[in-house]
Amino acid sequence: MEGKIVKVSGPLIVASGMGEAKMYDVVRVSEQRLIGEIIEMRGEMASIQVYEETAGLGPGEPVESTGFPLSVELGPGLIESIFDGIQRPLKVIREMVGDRISRGIEVNALDHEKLWAFNPVIKVGDRVSGGDIFGTVQETPVVEQRIMVPYDVEGTVEWIFSGEATIMDPVLKVKKDSGETVELPMMQRWPVRRGRPYVSKISTSEPMVTGQRVIDTFFPVVKGGVAAVPGPFGSGKTVVQHQLAKWADADIIVYVGCGERGNEMTDVLMEFPELKDPRTGEPLMKRTVLIANTSDMPVAAREASIYTGITIAEYFRDMGYKVAIMADSTSRWAEALREMSGRLEEMPGEEGYPAYLSSRLAEFYERAGQVQCLGGDGRTGAVTAIGAVSPPGGDISEPVSQATLRIVKVFWGLSSSLAYKRHFPAIDWLQSYSLYTDRIEGWYNANVSPEWDSLRQKAMGILQDEASLDEIVRLVGVDALGFRDRLTLEAARSIREDYLHQNAFHEVDTYSSLPKQFGMLKMILAWYEQGLEALDEGASLQALIALPVRERISRLKYVPEEELGSFAEVERQLQSEIAALLSEEGV
Known part of the structure; x- marks a missing residue:
């Protein structure tokens, strides 16, 4: 079915003669066959957002509907693709x-x-239904693609292939209960x-x-959870997302660069092929899918990129994998919505964004979660969605x-003041929060240490006390504080600088396992609690602060994972130095 262009307004065109088309059908625009999508229908008139540059288009040029919605190809070949x-x-x-991407180029995904x-x-004779795995392909050394029966197919296996085939070749024949036989390729x-x-x-x-x-200690996210990373320019949103993509405990990473700068x-693209995956020893790209829709690409395609990414993530989730999707950033996506809404002359909401902004965001995040997948084996999969937000x-x-x-x-709120102090990740511990903390408290206590939650609460209490004491220090100076309060400030400084500060570019400090995190925090709090007791017994504050063991505690972040046994030695040194201090001072 073919219509004609009536009006061109940037990435939005209006075409007549489209009465048989449907909402969200993909169309080809003009003789150049630019790709677009119908986003509004009014009788015979269709409003189309074009995903390519529309300069030079004019009224009267043809518009052809494909009759299909914007879809992605799912099958072997996704991993390592850009x-x-x-x-x-x-x-x-x-x-x-x-x-340079030529306009109207047509190429298979x-x-x-x-x-x-x-x-x-x-095997032949088996009963299959939607979601059942009928074959596997070793796509990369670390990812096995599990080929699934489409959701609308159910019946008995008549024939199945074994060997080398393309994703378009039939590899399975299923006889439906109606008597019809369907041939299934690897691709959906x-x-x-x-x-x-x-x-x-x-x-x-x-x-x-x-x-x-x-993140792991104070503001954790569950598998299948949703998180946001808001922050101003230069506060480290992209570095946080890169760190999560590199080190998060997920089987598959889908990274969506939605409207961000090309250099990011x-x-x-430069780091991931060279970075070794700590779990497998293979390059990280061997379990990563990248969607690059940078700021110099057409605005309309930003919106599609988010949906493309979450659909690919759901596909791997359905195989039983734990998937993490990083969207950087949803603000650029919202700006694309605002531009298209304005061109459609819709009633604007706050600051010109469309009134349906919240529901569109909710639709995206709602597709995250841990699920029981379709299929007879009862497997489970999860999609964890982490979206960066770039508020002006x-x-x-x-x-x-x-x-x-x-x-x-x-909510991992990034702070420009922390970033200016070169404290990274610049996650503000006084503004950020996680509503999953109570839910996963039992997991940490069972799998790391029964003391985990109590240590976390003590450390957060010290940081909150520091914020209160800072107000007094700014007004009347540190000399107005008692020795216990000064020790609290010193402990808070140690938590901030020795624990929360983490160097993403240091080969050891870039990643800390949960046992290492527990050991580091335990040593800082052990010095603080034993220091309070020593103060009560008459020890000198300056001597406590100057204990030689404190340098070892501050450098625990650089201890490799295989040397965690040295933490016990540090604990013994702390106890002996405090005992020696008390005996020297005749306490």
């Missing part, structure tokens, strides 16, 4: 046309010619705006361990931040 916002493979496009070694896991297509089905959502109490001390995506000037009272905070359960 796509744009509408799943066009950037490496393939570069080989075809060079460094996945390689339809590459042969993959397909291994069947069922799925519309990006529709969540993939599952049996049920599951409440989980297991944290997604990130190796970042301020370049950092990802760091003002989180603006609409995107506020709409996000109403939805997410974890």
Whole structure:
């Protein structure tokens, strides 16, 4: 079915003669066959957002509907790929046309010619239904693609293939109860705006361990949880997301660069192939999918990039994997919504954003979670969604931040003042929060130490006491404080500088396991508690602060994981030095 362009307004065009088309159908615009999507229908008139540059288009040019919604190709070949916002493979496009993406270029998202070694896991005569795994492909050394029966297919296996095949070749024949026989390839297509089905959502109490001390200790996120990272320019949002992508306890990473600067995506592209995955020893790219929709690409494609990323994440979730999706940043996505809403002349909400901004954000984050997947084996999978928010000037009272905070359960608020002090990650411990803390307290106590939660609460109490004491110090000076309060300030400084500060570029400090985090925090608090007791017995404050063991405590962050046994030696040294101090002073 073909219509004609009536009006062109930037990335939005209006076409007539589209009465048979449907909402969200993909269309091809003009003789250049630019790709677009219908976002509004009024009788025969369709409003289309075009995902490519529309300069030079004019009234009367043809518009052809494909009859299908915007969909992604799902199958072997996803891992290690770099796509744009509408799943066009950037490496393939570069080989075809060079460094600049040509308008109207048509290319398959996945390689339809590459042969993959397909291994069947069922046999002829078996009964299968939607979600059942019928074969596997070893896509990379660390990721096994589990090929699933489409959700609308149920019946008996008539034939199954074994050996090398392309993703388009039939590898399974199923005879439905109606008598019809269907041939299934390895590849599926799925519309990006529709969540993939599952049996049920599951409440989980297991944290997604990130190796970042301020997150794992104070503001943890569960597997299948949702978190937001708001912060002003230069406060380290992208570095936090990169650290989570590198070290988070997830099987698959989907990283969406949504409207961010090209050099930030370049950092990802350069680092990930070289970075060794600590769990497998292979390059991190061997379990990563990248979607690069940078700020110089068409604005309309930013919105699609978020949906493309979450759909790919759901696909791996359905295989039984734990997936983490990083969206950097949802503010750029919201700006794309605002621009398209303005061109559609819709009633604006606060600050010009569309009135449906909150519901669109909620639809995205709602697709995260831990679920029981479809299929007879009862497997579970999870998608953990972490979205960066870039409020202008760091003002989180603006609409995107506020709409996000109403939805997410974890708030890692970045502070420009901490960033200016070179304290990274610049997560403000007095403003951030996690609503998962109570839920996963039992997991930490059972899997790390029964003392975990009490240590965490003591440390947070010291940091809050420091904030109160700082007010007094600014008014009347530190000399007005008692010795116990001064020791509290020193303990808080140690927690901030020796524990919460973490160097993302140091080969050891970039990641801390939970046992190491527990040992570090325990030693800082042990010095503080034993110091309070020593003060009560008459010890000198300055002598306590100057104990030689404190330097060892401050350098525990640089102790490799395989040398955690040395923590016990530090504890013995602390006890002996405090005992020696008390005996020297005749206490």
